[in-house]
Amino acid sequence: MTPHIRHLNKLRWASLTAVFLVLILLPCISVYQAYVAAHAYDLLTPSEKEFYDVMETLTDPFVSDPEHDLDAVKGTTWSATVFGLKVSDPLAVVGQVSAGLEIYPPFLLAALIPVIVTLVFGRIFCGWICPATLLYELNTNLAAWLHRVGLPVGNRHFDRRLKYLVLGIGVILSMITGSVLFAAIYPPAIIGREIYYAIALGGFGAGAVFFVLTLLFDLLVARRGFCRYVCPGGALYSLLGRYRVLRIQRKVETCNDCAKCTAICEFELDPMRDGFGQECNNCTACIAVCPTDALEFKVDIKDITYQGPGHLGRHYREQEIRPGA
Amino acid sequence: MKTGFCLVVLMVVCSAPAHAHHVLGRPSYSLNEDSTTPPSMQVETQIGDYYVTYMVFPAFPSPNQPGRVNLYASRIDNGAPFDGEVAFKVRDDSLFNDDEELLGVQLPDDNVFRQGFEFREAGNFIVRAEFEAGGEPYRIDFPLQIGEPARWGPLGLTVAAIMLALITVNLVQRKRLVSDKIRSGRQDRAG
Amino acid sequence: MKRRKFLQDLISTATAMAAAPAVEARVVQKTGIRYLRPPGSLDEAEFASRCIRCGQCGEACPNRCIKFFGTENGFKSYGTPYITPREKACILCMKCGDVCPTGAIQSLQREAETILDSVNMGKARVNESLCLSYQGKSCGVCYRACPLPDIAITVGWMEQPHVQDACVGCGLCERSCIQIPQAIRVIPKHSI
Numbered sequence: 001m002t003p004h005i006r007h008l009n010k011l012r013w014a015s016l017t018a019v020f021l022v023l024i025l026l027p028c029i030s031v032y033q034a035y036v037a038a039h040a041y042d043l044l045t046p047s048e049k050e051f052y053d054v055m056e057t058l059t060d061p062f063v064s065d066p067e068h069d070l071d072a073v074k075g076t077t078w079s080a081t082v083f084g085l086k087v088s089d090p091l092a093v094v095g096q097v098s099a100g101l102e103i104y105p106p107f108l109l110a111a112l113i114p115v116i117v118t119l120v121f122g123r124i125f126c127g128w129i130c131p132a133t134l135l136y137e138l139n140t141n142l143a144a145w146l147h148r149v150g151l152p153v154g155n156r157h158f159d160r161r162l163k164y165l166v167l168g169i170g171v172i173l174s175m176i177t178g179s180v181l182f183a184a185i186y187p188p189a190i191i192g193r194e195i196y197y198a199i200a201l202g203g204f205g206a207g208a209v210f211f212v213l214t215l216l217f218d219l220l221v222a223r224r225g226f227c228r229y230v231c232p233g234g235a236l237y238s239l240l241g242r243y244r245v246l247r248i249q250r251k252v253e254t255c256n257d258c259a260k261c262t263a264i265c266e267f268e269l270d271p272m273r274d275g276f277g278q279e280c281n282n283c284t285a286c287i288a289v290c291p292t293d294a295l296e297f298k299v300d301i302k303d304i305t306y307q308g309p310g311h312l313g314r315h316y317r318e319q320e321i322r323p324g325a
Numbered sequence: 326m327k328t329g330f331c332l333v334v335l336m337v338v339c340s341a342p343a344h345a346h347h348v349l350g351r352p353s354y355s356l357n358e359d360s361t362t363p364p365s366m367q368v369e370t371q372i373g374d375y376y377v378t379y380m381v382f383p384a385f386p387s388p389n390q391p392g393r394v395n396l397y398a399s400r401i402d403n404g405a406p407f408d409g410e411v412a413f414k415v416r417d418d419s420l421f422n423d424d425e426e427l428l429g430v431q432l433p434d435d436n437v438f439r440q441g442f443e444f445r446e447a448g449n450f451i452v453r454a455e456f457e458a459g460g461e462p463y464r465i466d467f468p469l470q471i472g473e474p475a476r477w478g479p480l481g482l483t484v485a486a487i488m489l490a491l492i493t494v495n496l497v498q499r500k501r502l503v504s505d506k507i508r509s510g511r512q513d514r515a516g
Numbered sequence: 517m518k519r520r521k522f523l524q525d526l527i528s529t530a531t532a533m534a535a536a537p538a539v540e541a542r543v544v545q546k547t548g549i550r551y552l553r554p555p556g557s558l559d560e561a562e563f564a565s566r567c568i569r570c571g572q573c574g575e576a577c578p579n580r581c582i583k584f585f586g587t588e589n590g591f592k593s594y595g596t597p598y599i600t601p602r603e604k605a606c607i608l609c610m611k612c613g614d615v616c617p618t619g620a621i622q623s624l625q626r627e628a629e630t631i632l633d634s635v636n637m638g639k640a641r642v643n644e645s646l647c648l649s650y651q652g653k654s655c656g657v658c659y660r661a662c663p664l665p666d667i668a669i670t671v672g673w674m675e676q677p678h679v680q681d682a683c684v685g686c687g688l689c690e691r692s693c694i695q696i697p698q699a700i701r702v703i704p705k706h707s708i
Contacts, residue, residue: 079570183569263510373545
């Protein structure tokens, strides 16, 4: 169709990077606000003064009273307060409800926007927002490079349904322990928190170790293994996005069966054979790589069933039929 | 792969929780040198029935500089001070090291257990205080650092190195990576 | 709450039955730290199940007194906020309750009556053998640091401090105590 949906993948990278930068900026703002509130510029060390000056130049055009005005945006991708509006990851709500065995209505409302967005766009959080996705995709690229220079990288496959099991076990363990366990193993929650720890509290915590382990798992055991097989949030978003309204579909008449889409897909889905399913996170990597623009967004709550090989495939098939006939 | 795992194991071990501690005698928001109060390091723990406060003077003693450890122990429920004797032991803070040296056994003086020390070498040490109360043994480990503290821990360094490697490879190889990913993805499926 | 207790009991009984009888005479005591929860926090047991470890309370704290647990206080407390009053005490600004999405820290008005009614982080305790005023050197710094003077803390002869029941446990007295180590400390609600 139009060639500019090919650029969506670039837009997605920009979005991921922007989210990551915001996650770095917010702790800096928090520290800066504390310095402002202390009214003790003279007592800061030279490096702290430098930090203060940089933050002042950055924020000065937007706020008149940094101590209070900068409170407008707080939090991470796990849970945030944006201009008084509270937004939380649906997994946080599932975790809290199962840990507390009770429902706190204002918190349910916090997940409303993400749930609606997921019902329409599917696992868009995973592809476009999750700060871990940025690092995991960079990690996939690192793996591809390692593979080219001849170093062994993991390419094992497991059952993708494993993550639903992780989600279920997490819910049950949260019920038993009375503690929101997902927060400890869910990368988007970990990353925001660890960046805050590193910037505002002086060092990474145990979560950084866990996240590095998941990076190594992806590198050494299975490509994008954590998102594919383990992530409980991914599982929840997949379930919510099963009947998503907007989905990527293949135009069989334009497809030439080159399989680039299937090879590039981070979630081992099979766009070339119309195999999208609930786990597609609308990341548009397949659209960007398709040489014949055979992939497009469609409004439908169900995938098209397998349409057979593309036009080039039909061409071959006809050739094969002709000698026999 | 093996070295990767060793590294991770090391990181997990090294990141064992530090006790809550802070340096007194200086404004908490700036640990700079122009302060008139001699700084001291304070670590507080809660163990069994007791609050135990441990102090080091000076905060970061240098090699060949005499220093002192003060220990205060009082009951959590009513604040009554502990009045038995406390043994102080020291060991090097490295993995799999069990060589302990007895610093001394102290009786309380005005509810304070004082133990002097002087180290010849810089490094990280663990001071262990041992005492017995209510028929239960108490054993508490405290950090003691001789010489300058390291600015970046092993954890921070590792995380920074990994992030740097990720970003560098991606920047340098940007163009080639898509075709590489397709190639390895295909092999992946074939194999 | 009861259902969980039942589940936990069931599991601990099962593990106790499965494990061989331990031949350990004396257990060495475990260390922990004395910590306060942010002002307006729910009770300790409920707190861990409400808190989603989002860290917004720490980010909103203008005094940067809120820190977060790693694994040192057990896995249940992982990522939950706490305050070490001797390092940085709570200034009772109540911003943490405003940002808390789950009500683990209740949102409270920043007014003396509301704070006196609803905030209970702990209660200060004076160590008379360390306190300068009790040693004949009139001090009174804790009294001056208290955000609720004459309500939470009163002073007598030689400015000797007396902590009252109204004390909310913010820890500003402990933070300001000039004695090293501090002669006044907040005993957390969950330790009393």
